[in-house]
Amino acid sequence: MAGAGQPTIDEVARLAGVSRGTASRVINGGAHVSPAAHEKVLKAIEELQYVPSRAARSLVTQRNDAVALAISDANPRLFTEHPFFSEVIVGIDTVLAESDLELMLVLGASVRERNRLRRQLSSRRVDGIMLLSLHGEDPLYELAEQADVPVVYGGKPLGVEPPHYVDADNRGGARQAVEHLVTTGRQRIATVTGPMDMDVGVARYHGFRDALGSAGLPAHRVANADFTAASAVRAMADLLDRFPDLDAVFVAADSMAAAALGVLHERGRRIPQDVAVVGFDDRATALTTHPPLTTVHQPVQALGAEMAKMLLSLMAGRPATSLILPTRLVIRQST
Known part of the structure; x- marks a missing residue:
């Protein structure tokens, strides 16, 4: 067993009796590793309880294991006055929790927040983006169209038909x-x-x-x-x-x-x-x-979940089709 602190990839390689490069390829999902070496590295990982760092993994996979949710709303009472957004996030998180992806939340109504998101997209700090609550010719729409990552819209933007969105009827x-x-x-x-x-x-x-x-x-x-x-x-x-x-x-x-x-x-x-x-x-x-x-x-949590599923499909290179979720009337005493 390793000493105090997080085990290193070098310790994994020594225990498995393989090179550091071989251990790195196994840990980060790389190819060209023999079945025997693969098995040895997995056993060393289990014995050392090694957890690969996100930064190290991204160097190999060219992915950051993070996606962004951008909401075009500057209302300071956004989540208290509009529980819709909280429920969408719950639906998204339910799906992402099974994929080991981190969710980054951006309130993209201000120039400062949009510039921050633009930097994150241009430097590929996120692997995909979901957009909510776009108004008219929202600057977020153009920003997303220029991004070199998959994009999913929550709700169809006004006057356009993006290739990938989830909405309610x-x-x-x-x-x-x-x-x-x-x-x-x-x-x-x-x-x-x-x-x-x-x-x-x-x-x-x-x-x-x-x-x-x-x-x-x-x-x-x-x-x-x-x-x-x-x-x-x-x-x-x-x-x-x-x-x-x-x-x-x-x-x-x-x-x-x-x-x-x-x-x-x-x-x-x-x-x-x-x-x-x-x-x-x-x-x-x-x-x-x-x-x-x-x-x-309207099934708000399901809307968030379907947005996340669609984004994961696009990130994996699989086709995805826009989706309209059904709504239904609930009759109570106000009518």
Whole structure:
């Protein structure tokens, strides 16, 4: 056995009776090693409890065993106000934990953070990148397109069709939510949208229009928001000022729906007798509102897991196809 401290590759080679180069090739997955030498090195590794360093392994494999997740959002309350991101990370980590890859998190909304990511990509400090929450002509999109590593998008960027992305059926889910409002007899249906410089916001708005168009109902009761509670408060107040007779509202995220419910209560509207409310996400918030929120469930952890699986496939040189995950309506007491 070795003395105190981490055993070295030289100690492995001496115990196995092979050259340092042979031991290094076995440890780092190299070829051109005889079966006998391979077996001797493995036995020495086990006896010494040797753990190869990441830096040494990268010299041989030309990989850093690290991937980046870049989120284009500068909100300081990102993870508290939007549990979506935390659940995506949980899904990603579940997959990466089985691959011995490290996850690097970058909030890429600032110039400084984008420059940091650009340096990491240009120097190949990461072997792949996943992108979330891109807005419009986001600089991260161009940065990723120039990167010489595999790229997977979480959510399709607005106006483009990248080769590899994972998304939820935002348009179909929104359509189902509004169809539910129509079937319950609501006719003056409004919406609080998500950000219209993101595909998710546009898709959910189009789902709203699809359902009302099919029902022959007008779709002009619209107020835009940006997925924050403050923007939802302003949007809901604006809708009530302009359309005091509205009898239902589809809100493009549960966190915003909770804020909209607060405004409705303050204005004396009974839920759902006067105004029915449907959200989107089916996060824990939906169970704590008064009343509990009817909402569209999207599989957020699965979205993160599928992003990681797709990235691993691309890193291994295997083909991958973009994926749209199904959504479903969960009916509770707000409708």
